[in-house]
Amino acid sequence: MKKIVSVILILFSASFVFAQTAQQKPLTQAEYVKMLYDVQKNPGKKDELIEAIRRRGIAFELTDGLRSLTTSKSRSDADLRRTLEEAARRKENPERAKLPSEKEALEILSKTREATLTAVEEMPDFVVKQQIARSAAFAGTNNFRNLDRLVVAVSYRASGQEDYKILSRNGILETSPKSKQSYEEVGGTSSTGEFVTVLAKIFKPDSDTKFELVDSDVIRTRRALVFDYAVERDKAKQIIIASGAFDDTAITGMKGRVWIDRENFRVLRVESTATEIPDGFRVRAASRTIDYDWVTIADEKYLLPTLSDVRLTSRENRQMFETRNVIRFKEYQKFGSEVKILDDDEEVPQEKPNQKD
Incomplete structure (x- = not known):
């Protein structure tokens, strides 16, 4: 297989969208497991599950058994794993994992741009x-x-x-x-x-x-x-x-x-x-x-x-x-x-x- 490539990443920056989320009850373990099995049957539903976890959070303890089930049913999907782990951290310490406001997020992007371009120089x-x-x-x-x-x-x-x-x-x-x-x-x-x-x-x-x-x-x-x-x-x-x-x-x-x-x-x-x-x-x-x-x-x-x-x-x-x-x-x-x-x-x-x- 002689396929390639120089992937030359040319990315640029500047507009920002702040994700607004309606408050809903956190996902129960039963809801999560049901959606996880849906992902196993239809991998295209993975993004829907990730979005639900981010929007609602989780109401259950993330055990090693659930981690193993997630790995198995999602084919070791890294995005789902990371999202679930962060939801567990947010459940344990909501204040520490709280997302910044739109204004704060814009300031973070601005500081990141400045730090990155300075480092390049x-x-x-x-x-x-x-x-x-x-x-x-x-x-x-x-x-x-x-x-x-x-x-x-x-x-x-x-x-x-x-x-x-x-x-x-x-x-x-x-x-x-x-x-x-x-x-x-x-x-x-x-x-x-x-x-x-x-x-x-x-x-x-x-x-x-x-x-x-x-x-x-x-x-x-x-x-x-x-x-x-x-x-x-x-x-x-x-x-x-x-x-x-x-x-x-x-x-x-x-x-x-x-x-x-x-x-x-x-x-x-x-x-x-x-x-x-x-x-x-x-x-x-x-x-x-x-x-x-x-x-x-x-x-x-x-x-x-x-x-x-x-x-x-x-x-x-x-x-x-x-x-x-x-x-x-x-x-x-x-x-x-x-x-x-x-x-x-x-x-x-x-x-x-x-x-x-």
Whole structure:
């Protein structure tokens, strides 16, 4: 399966919608379980259940048994799991998990934009090692089989330039690795732009991104606010390149979600899904999740990617296939440092970013 891609996230910012919710009684355990079984029969009802949990909250204790049932009936859906966990935290401490007012939410977005763009300007040149596990499945099954493992050295310059050098594939060292603008030469799915570029483009003032505050959450013990966003195609200009017998390119819009730290106004996670994909284009769906955390480069702290999950669904010979790249970012160092292959680079475990925070 030779499908792609440079997913160049071009997101921009600024209008905001505040989710108004009518007060209703919290969901009982019986109501929740009934809706959960409905989701098992019809996965399209998942969003309806998530919205009900966010709007009404829950009136029951979230036990390990209910967690297990949720995992089983929802096919381990991360969005439902996170929403349910936050509802349980809100039940235990309503004041701590209370959503801000519309005015406060706008102020948080403004501070996040300022903090993000300032951080972009102060980002140093650096190198980092990517451990990439690539897999594939029939679309919709989530039954991925391993394809290969890559170790890639990435050089980032403050100008935004990214250079990629393949160090090994399936544990076999490259004899004379060369720096290139991507690692698409190995075939299959590739991605670029996971560093500051993504967040910078989300919060650029001229972007016209629509934001909506939808929930609160906890990411690696940090209290966060969750905003949905959407960018139309003519503003987003996200590029997806489908490679194969011939290359094909599409410009798409995007929608997704950002998790913003309530205390320091930095983005801890971003999810994006391509929208307005042209009819007839081989790639029918593209999504990416990036987790950010604090790393040290030359004795200074920077918020940079630590984990990314890239998924593409493509049509090939009347079949729909999904590819998945799980990318771990290891050993951030100052620019010019040598990136080395270590013993722990041999195995790259497969998992979705931060299943357990």
